[in-house]
Amino acid sequence: MEKTNIYGVVLAGGKGTRMGNVEKPKQFMEVGGKPIIIHTLEKFVVNPQFERVIVLSPKQWITYTQDIIKKYILLSDKIDVIEGGATRNDTIMNAISHIEKFYGLDEETIIVTHDSVRPFVTHRILEDNIHYAKEYGACDTVIPATDTIVESMDNQKISNIPDRSKMYQGQTPQSFHAKRLREVFDELSEEEKTILTDACKILVLKGDAIHLVEGEVFNIKITYPYDLRVAESILGGNGVC
């Protein structure tokens, strides 16, 4: 098959501290009888548009990650497991360096970055990410805010209530031209890097345009123990994902 320049980048380099005292990081905990990261990877490996899928894992969990991938995933040859970084954005930068070293990077190389702990991403969301990243260079998966968003500058009093019709909640995937993302990240000051809560903010700080992709309410990020119960109930539903 002809080589594509599109890479899936599945972020599993975190510790899952908000999940509480667990023996393994949350991405390796099971829902529906399989590790969370496996549900996520199943969505990526079957998409023929991805040249490779890069999985970033904490150093001490790399062998474990490789083992479960071999156990559960038929197309495991399509996956590289490498070490994540100290922060989520460092993890993304490790993926870009890996792609550059082994497969080559050019201006058009696209990465579709995704939280390993969002196992309910759909094929439609992945396809839309690839489409809009190709067309516009960057895109973010979002859902319209359902709650009114309240801003407080001092965390005590309301400073603003923005127009809800213009408010969204950010999910993943977030997809980029890899070279541009790294170039802008490298230009940020250490102070700017500390205020980043996601990868899109890197480009927002430089004024780059990022297209919106419609997410799904069920494309949740498993963060707290409660989310495991929500995930089980999504899986127990009618198979929408």
Ligand SMILES: Nc1ccn([C@@H]2O[C@H](COP(=O)(O)OP(=O)(O)OP(=O)(O)O)[C@@H](O)[C@H]2O)c(=O)n1
């Ligand atoms: N250095 C890091 C930090 C996070 N992640 C990944 O980014 C995703 C979303 O991050 P989050 O939910 O915040 O995960 P953790 O950092 O593991 O959670 P916590 O903040 O509770 O420790 C997760 O799949 C996580 O593994 C990563 O690849 N590298």
Ligand SMILES: O=P(O)(O)OC[C@@H](O)[C@@H](O)[C@@H](O)CO
């Ligand atoms: O702030 P958190 O560590 O929960 O999440 C960081 C990112 O994972 C998060 O911004 C994306 O999932 C988009 O919401």
